[in-house]
Amino acid sequence: MHHSEVVPSTVVHDLRQGLTVHGPSGPLVAPLESSLVLPCYVDELLPMEGLEVEWKRTDSETLVHLFLEGESRPEAQQQDYQDRAHFFTDQIKNGNFSLRLNNLRAEDEGRYTCTVHSQHDSGETVVQIKDVERLLVSGSSHSISVSVGEDVTLNCSVDSHIPPEHFEEVSWRKTDEDILVLFYQKNKTFPDSSDDRYIDRVEFFTAEIPKGNFSLRLKSVRTEDKGVYMCQVFAGGLSANATGVLNRMGLSVSHIMVLIFCITASGSALLLWWLIYCRSKFFTDPIATRHVRTLGVLHAFLPNIMMFVAFVLWGVTEGFLYETVSCCALYIQRPLMLIYVAPYLEHMSDLALQSEYFLEIVVYSSVLFSKALGTMVHYNVSDKIMMIIIFGIMILLCVIYFIYSLQMSAIEVPHAKAQEEATALVECALTPRGHEAPPSRSSGPRGDPKRVPGGGAEDSASLHP
Incomplete structure (x- = not known):
């Protein structure tokens, strides 16, 4: 666990001009899931008899912790702060009523009031947790099934103390093939950096980016799109990622x-x-x-x-x-x-x-x-x-x-025709006179030799002198 260091302030907040209670010099900033000390102390020693110290959220009046009748009362704490908010009990007799808040959460941001009641006087100071340094990326909790040809959305929500427009880089990658799907840097999307198979098929929901929504819309899903996709975010020296699985592909x-x-x-x-x-x-x-x-x-x-x-x-x-x-x-x-x-x-x-x-x-x-x-x-x-x-x-x-x-x-082609004509002439020359030649195209319907004037049958032999 990391503990944040705070510098005491000379600026104090008084109640009835009696008891002077000191707080921090300014708003506090701490990393997510770290431990943070909320300063609250007095200069004079107070008797334990009749001493009451109360820590509350000023925005909701939620009781964070209570010290009463010489001991802390964890049973009085609001449930969200049980086992997380603690007094330095051995320092209370010395006037140190600071509160240690463990496992810091994003919802712990806000204003807290430390009120001290003694037998005769009371006083308070206000402590503000301005930023819980965090970079949380969440995606789909289960695999996604989609039919080929349909559009699908892969979720990626970012929770950070840094505004989305100041994110250094957001990228979507297909991890099983190490392919860059879509890239965002310095408040600008670079679609040309996508792999060829994803060009003109992927996009962010531009209107949702200021809300930290970097979900990816994949259009006209193909069979090859099946696999594991990772949304990775870099901001303020921090990095985080979430994965989504595009699983079963139905037939279109x-x-x-x-x-x-x-x-x-x-x-x-x-x-x-x-x-x-x-x-x-x-x-x-x-x-x-x-x-x-x-x-x-x-x-x-x-x-x-x-x-x-x-x-x-x-x-x-x-x-x-x-x-x-x-x-x-x-x-x-x-x-x-x-x-x-x-x-x-x-x-x-x-x-x-x-x-x-x-x-x-x-x-x-x-x-x-x-x-x-x-x-x-x-x-x-x-x-x-x-x-x-x-x-x-x-x-x-x-x-x-x-x-x-x-x-x-x-x-x-001409050579082949010449060869055919030569072959036909040779065959005609070798055919004996009086031998019936095969029917020619001038034959009648039944193949009989066509009669010519003079009574002679026209055959191949008549072609020779």
Whole structure:
């Protein structure tokens, strides 16, 4: 326990101009939970017979302590002061009626009157406890449960002899990850100092700050927000903190929709696969083949579109921009890739496939570059320039590859057509005269050779001299 030192005053308060009672030189200040002496004494020795000393709160007339008939009377004390307020009983015979107040509380601030009654005279003095130096921070007494997407308030109330506008610093941190959530210093809030995931989602109740209320409002709660949060206050060389726990996260409507889309995507993929498998043995039937091809297109597109929508909803709810963009790019590209490799479907052109590759690389590179920019804020200039050059080279190589692919496709297509024409001419040349050639596009509805004037059948042999 700490004891406060007081300087006796020459200023006295008299009652009936008889007994002179001395008090302190001015208001008293002491730390919270310390011991404080409230001075009250007289210069002359008083007989114990008929002596009465009474300590009271002047604002409420609460009896703090009483000395009567040669002994202290703790049973007469108001309950809040029992076992806390004591006379120096061995000093009373010397005229020292000071009171020691232990375990000082904030509510002990105020004015106290020491009244001394002797057989013939009376006198009093007033003692003021101006400030109980304290810094008490209180938070939520229990963990908080909230659904994702809702707003939540984490409590932080400060009780101090120092006005809130003179607080040196107030900070909210997520202790399990050591992340700065919100910062207050010298009567000003600094939202830009918050971690990226909390920017534009946290705020103080500005109107409540003068009352010592530094509760934190967290908007649009995400799954990653679960954890322990600490409100820490620094003021007048003192520091104190309180913690709050954001515990269980309930599912929001968006999360339920994401779950539905994921289940539907999986179910549709399995169902369509089973239908394709059951009908695959009828590939020789043109009608069945068309059905299988339709199911194949649905199998390629439907589950991926559902997963694309699910990731968009997840990104909007959780704020995972980079992850969402990457996954959405993947689920846009997958249907075309599935169609390309499907054995029962017409393959798409190489140019379309290369375009997909190019698009995917550009999207992924852009996401990585954006994420790198966010993490290299504290890098020096040379490192930043190096990162930009590396990503620039990557994009440039992609562009060069895409242009090269276009040129190669332009060269290969005429070459392939020329090869097909040459092959057809060779086959025609090797076909013997009189041998029936396969039906041409000029054949009739049943494949019979189309008759021409003159009665001869038009066949491939007639093309040769």
